[in-house]
Amino acid sequence: MKTEGDRPLDPQAAMEFALRRAREMGAVYADVRFQDRRLTLVGLVARRPTGAGPGAARRETWEASRHVERGLGVRVFGARGGEGFAAAGGLGRAALAKAVSDALSGALQAERTAASVSGAAALGPAVVSTGRVSTPRATDPAEVDLEAKLDILRTFKAEAFARPETSRVSLAYADSTGIDRFASTDGSDIETDSARIILRATVEAARGPHVSDSAESLGGVGGLELLAEPAVKSLAASLAGAAAEWLGAGEAPGGEMTAILDNQSTENFIHEAVGHSCEADDVLAGASVLAGKLGAQVGAPGVTVVDDPGRPGTVGLYPYDDEGVPARRVTLIEDGVLKEYLHTRRTAAAMGRPPNGHARARDFGCPPIVRMATINLEPGDFSLDQMLEGVKKGIYLMGKRGGQVDPARGVFQFRPDRARLIEGGELGRPVRAPSLSGSILDILQNIDAVGCDLRFHPGGCGKGFPAQVIPAGSGAPHVRLQRATIGGVGQASAAEAEERGPA
Amino acid sequence: MQDLVERAEQAVELARRAGADGAEAFVLDAPEDAVLLEPSGAGEFALRTANTVLHRGLGLAARWGRRVGFASTTDLSSPALAEVVNDCRRAALPDDPALPLVSAGDAPEAPGLADKRVLEMNLPEIVGVAMTVGAEAREAGVGVLGVVATATCRRVAIVNSAGLVRSSLDTRISAGLYAMSRGGGFAMWSRTSRSLAGLLALAVGRKAAALARSSDDARDVVPGLQTVVLRPDALLSLLATSLGPALGADRVAEGTSLFAAGGASPGDGVASAILDITDDATRPGSTGSYLFDAEGTAGQATPVIRAGRLVSLLHNNYSAASLGLRRSTGNASRDRSGRMSTFVEPSGPFGYRPGILPSSLVVTSPGPTFPDLPAAGVDRGLLVQDVMGAFVIDPAVGDFSVTTTNAWALERGRPAYPVKRAMLSGNMYSLLKQVLALAEEPEDVVGPFSLVSPSWVVADLVVV
Incomplete structure (x- = not known):
């Protein structure tokens, strides 16, 4: 035979x-x-x-x-x-x-x-x-x-x-x-x-x-x-x-409010809102709201985002990408200014940039495409207590369950693992996890406090047609967002939700 | 096809020689030709990439006494098959029931799942399909950011030591595009069919263009409790991670379904009385149909909800044997969706032990289904084409908080204006009971399983 x-x-x-x-x-x-x-x-x-x-x-x-x-x-x-x-x-x-x-x-x-x-x-x-x-x-x-x-x-x-x-x-x-x-x-x-x-x-x-x-x-x-x-x-x-x-836990309120995101919620948000929009294949196709914005102020001062395939211990670590390019740390946003995209050799050549080692394939059976490795928001100076100060009503989002983004439309959403109300500058009762949804360009400007407590976690990411699901790391400190759209079940204010009590 | 059957037979025989008391081999060979077009100037498209993605491998389950092991390989060479048997034995753990095998029985009849045109398609013809779809959209006056088309010929063989030998061949062809209109409307739209003619009849480009144009000049949504009409795409997004997996008897047994631990059991009211839902793997030509499931059991039609009452769960051979049922409902699936993901995973469905998923959930009503929304009594509300973020719904709980993609405010039952992203929140199992009516023509949409359904008119959903 x-x-x-x-x-x-x-x-x-x-x-x-x-x-x-x-x-x-x-x-x-x-x-x-x-x-x-x-x-x-x-x-x-x-x-x-x-x-x-x-x-x-x-x-x-x-x-x-x-x-x-x-x-x-x-x-x-x-x-x-x-x-x-x-x-x-x-x-x-x-x-x-x-x-x-x-x-x-x-x-x-x-x-x-x-x-x-x-x-x-x-x-x-x-x-x-x-x-x-x-x-x-x-x-x-x-x-x-x-x-x-x-x-x-x-x-x-x-x-x-x-x-x-x-x-x-x-x-x-x-x-x-x-x-x-x-x-x-x-x-x-x-x-x-x-x-x-x-x-x-x-x-x-x-x-x-x-x-x-x-x-x-x-x-x-x-x-x-x-x-x-x-x-x-x-x-x-x-x-x-x-x-x-x-x-x-009671139901979370819905509507626009101040949100504080813990490390994992922030890294999920950064992965969806920044990482995918910085992938140069979508940028070249005109399918990213960050296309044509190199050098522009796309986020609040203090917002610095990097992707680093060399971050030790993270699930996204690799020495060479799947085009044989040495992997390197890329600063995507520095102090709110868009600095760079993630590239394969082809997208880098098309944009006149050096390749930066972000071509990844799920396995030998799939072609390499532009992917994140381990993306993170760099730490700032705020402690959680300092972020809570002055937040009369709001929500604290914790952990991550997953997210999704439409880079062309500039819309993302993610779901945390759980949440708490914030009232009078303090963490209040637990509530069921609502999603956070937003416009990428708006919400990056609405970050008004970045925490000092950078941590990394493993995760994954799906992209491509056919879809390639790969391990991808992410890290972040806490952040505070103003005017975040929260998809809770009620129009009630945080205080009203508190009064309603458990479901 | 004989090559795959021979590989499966060889693996089962090698397991037998290694002392296994029973074995089952599943082999898949499904190369997927995928093309991506991007705009290249005035009215033209350039082929950005043309790839043949490999989906090929063998999964082997084998039993030594009460211990059952599972292993897989992408390498179908003879040394690799010997290796997979060894791996299978090294992974064996006690199990009960210990690898119940599907008996040979009569070979099921093919429900028309392979299209000769797709089987014979070459790359230029797939590119031609994508060009056609892109041109349709451009002729309808919208910009196109990208067009994709894929064609797959899927060959499967299953052999077990109880004498079962099954093989099948089916085809799938799909096209999708991202359209953007001058007024800022976007649409991402795709469809899949078993046949080329079926796909072309769906006019993917024209529909995407119409969707994008009807989303121009979107306004902010009016928040509050609203009547929401969920089109089939939105329904499948929501049901794929809630009702679909929750109907699996494996999830009920392990407590990861709402229908576990007293949540509901056959006979209980779980949905609006206007809903009948049947899982049907036998619809000729349907994208969700199959000749046999991932263990070799023939595809069947199983009523799961009648007039809002749960009448049956879905089974594979393992869950049926666990409960002492006479036979499986033919819903064994090796799809990875719905399983806990570590993102360090085998590269194809051959790398997973069979779980349970619906084939096609066919939604009908014991009462009337209305031709349009005014006829269904809809006045004001929100019409939702699709949602994002539904994949994180926990089927044991059902809470959802999702964002609409294309949606329109309804007045007098008709779209009055498009709305910018809106969020819908609630619980899927409450939503099932809030369905007021079924309206509009049913569509066959494809995800981890297929859904054939009209739109659902749902009362009192929270819109943010």
Whole structure:
């Protein structure tokens, strides 16, 4: 059944074969990305019947799985700048040749519809990167057996169920270890050996008819040391405490009001409102409200936003991007002034800028596109107490559940994990989490206080067509926003919501 | 197709040789051709990218005694299949029931899910589809920021050690564009069909243009409690992360559905009495239909809500076996949506054990469905085309706080003027009970599952 054509080559030979084939078929530039990674996933849902005490029997569902993600993606550029991409799941010559042919077919088709562009100019100056790099880790997840990973979840579960209100614990653990190789006809030849580890946790509390939950993630690029027992226990206690405290929380008010965002809410807001709007592919397509605004004051003084793929420990860390460009820290907004966009080589060339290492692909099967790595708002001088001073009525948004943005329209929204009312300059009662929605250009000007407490958290991001979901880090201190639009269920003022009491 | 079946058979056989008492292999090969056009000057489009994205791999579940393991690989070579069996055994944990397998039974009949034209399409033809869609929008007088088109031929094979061998071939083609009109109106609009003719009949470019133009000169929304009309796109956004997953018996069992722990059970009123909802995987040509589900059970039609009462949950083979039911409802799904995400994940559905999702939720009414909003008795209110931010709804709770994309204030049941972004807040399970009427023509819209529904007229939603 097997033919010579589909007998797997070794990775080095496969990459050389694909690059050679691309050149022979007329590509003026080609790159290949070979990936050989192992994933381990563990899931747990543990439930205690509503109203039962701490000693009640629990029902548990455990799942574990292992995955091999191995294959090769090839991208080519034609003589007039057309770009095409295809991938091969195996390393046989026939599969590799088909991938090259499909990619080139896309590039040539692009050239039939586009104005003539020099193939070399499409990507800007050649980038030649070589080397072998490893991301730091103390305990490599690949060298730890499954039982040790189950223990991390057991530790979390025990700590969370120590709270009598805890009714359910849902945990998802994932680690990914292995190599990513990149080679190009420019002469790049890079091998990155990396490990990434994440624990996503949701703790639910129940009392009578009331149910509340709280969720957060822990982890980054590194080893099992990122999920050390004290950190896991601390997260479990924190989420269990929050879920219990928010039981019976009242409805949040709706409408325009002052909002203070904690670290995670701010980083979610910055990711959606600033990060996506600074992606140069959307900027070039005229699909970002920040297009054409380099040098303009787009935010309040004191607002400085950077994206740094080199931020140690974060989930968005990488030494080279998926075009072989050394990753570097980019200041997007400095003291409210828009300074730079995030670029692939192609978008950088189109805008006459140097590439800045923000081309990322979900895996070998997808082409690289402009992405964030780890975005953060730089810290200011304010403490939370100072931010609260003078806020007669408002809302405090905490944690993150996710967000969405339409960069072209300049509209974003995100949902925190939970919220509290602010009254008379103090934090008040818990309320159910409302979303915050706004116009990007308005709301960046409405930040009137930036906190001094910068923290980072893991997260993820989906973009592209077809969608590519990737890990992305973010960080921020607290901020205070004036005239934030809050999607609570009532038109009631904060005070009225307070009086109405729990639902 | 035989190549995929052979790979699946090989994996099951390797598991058997490794001492497994039972095994099931799922293989997917679904290359997706995707093109992106951008404007290139007066009335022209340039092809920005043309990619073939790989969705290919094998997932294997196997049982050793009471221990069940799961593993996957994107590499379908023989050494990789041996590796996946080894990984499967290393990941095995106690489970109950331990890997119930779908029996062979009769092969289901194909409900017309593959279109010969799409199967034979080459890249220039896909580009042609995108050009057509873009030209439609431009002829309708709007600017176009970008046009996308994709075509997928999806081949699936499932083999298990109980003798089941299933394979299927289906097609999907989609197009979407981002339109901007001179008055500042925006629209992002896309549609998916099984067939090329079906997609072209949807006139994606013209509809996007009309949507953008009707959103010109938007005004601020009037906040307060309002009658809100949710078009099918908005409904699917909201239902995809609430009712859809909540109907899964797996979520009920683990307590992550509203219908768990006394929230509601079959026979209870969970929705307005004017709602009938059926999950139907057998509609010919529908985007949500399938020959068999992700475990090999034939697609079926299952009434889930009748006159507002919950009549059935949805099952895969595992949940059916857990509850001692005679058979699954054929709703096993390996879609990643609705699962807790770490963002460190397998690259395709072959990397997930089967969960439960609807195929197509078909919404009808035991009473009348009205041709338009005035006929349904709508006077003032808000008409909502779609919303953003619904993906964070927790199906166990149902609270939502979302932002409209295209929306219009209604007067005498007709759009009076477009409104700028408005926020809708409430609870999905309360919303289900607040549905006053169904109106306008049903549409078939696609997300993690398909929704076939008219618009819903909903009483007293909070608009901010």
